[in-house]
Amino acid sequence: MKVESGRVVRIDVELRVKGGDVIESSAKSGPVEYKQGGGQMIRGLETALEGLEAGEEKSGTIEAAAAFGTKESQPKMKIPRDAFPKDATLEEGAEFEAKGPTGTPVKLEVLSVDDDVIQARVVHPLADKDIEYKVKVLSVRPPPPPVPKVEKADDLLVEDTGE
Template identity: 35%
Template sequence: MMPNFEDNTINTIKESSRVLIHFDLVLEDGSVAESTKAHNKPTLFQLGDGSLSSELESELMGLSIGDKKEFKLPPNAVFGEINPNLIQYFTPRDFLETGVPEIGTIMMFNTASGSQLAGVIKSVDEESITVDFNHPLAGKTVEFKVEIIDVDPIDPL
């Protein structure tokens, strides 16, 4: 029997597919938080490896090469809710080496385990500097605009 080259199931996203994808992340105010298309650099995801939420993976299931889809996901399905425990307060003395940062500055901080963590300066006054270690998109509903470039690519990039 001859293979049926019209069968597109081999190009359909399944539970453990590797997916090369273009995406835009659009916030509720219409601003684009991230765009792989703008930089012409699609991203490769491995479904089932824990890097994507189950809600995001379920939106991609069944799509095929060339498919486009738009969908919204709530904060708990993407970057999480804002965790008040990740907002920390420092004194200006803590910034003697670097100088007092401006509001909105993203800085790297050393953790007790020796790794580094990015924090955003939220407020600065004479007595205190507030640093938010939440993901910048935490607490936000995000609209995804996706385009499937390849499914289980042999040489993805």
């Protein structure tokens, strides 16, 4: 069975910043399982895996735009001035470390400053970095069937199992 959109894929993978440090390795954390096309995996890696079958291996480089994006493609947001420390130097181009909604570190790049609001860009730590990958497809299977929607208890068919 080939890796195609909607299928559940299990892989061994190593990701590293091009020419640099390993950022993810299933040798340490165990195999990775994800739904192809479900947005759980970096886009460039999903594209590279499309059409492979269990047992196949592949390696290559994912350009920054298809990995964690470019700095310019990162989301912009408006932040109240009082959310920053009072002694913070807020000027265009300044960068700050912050924690995202899940607690992961993010970098904020200041785009503009006025008295009450700072416009900033949330920059992923790996933005603008090409990513090298080595991957082995361990298994590919169809997705599980959808869970039926039950509107009310009368819609349930309950059988006596004799227990």
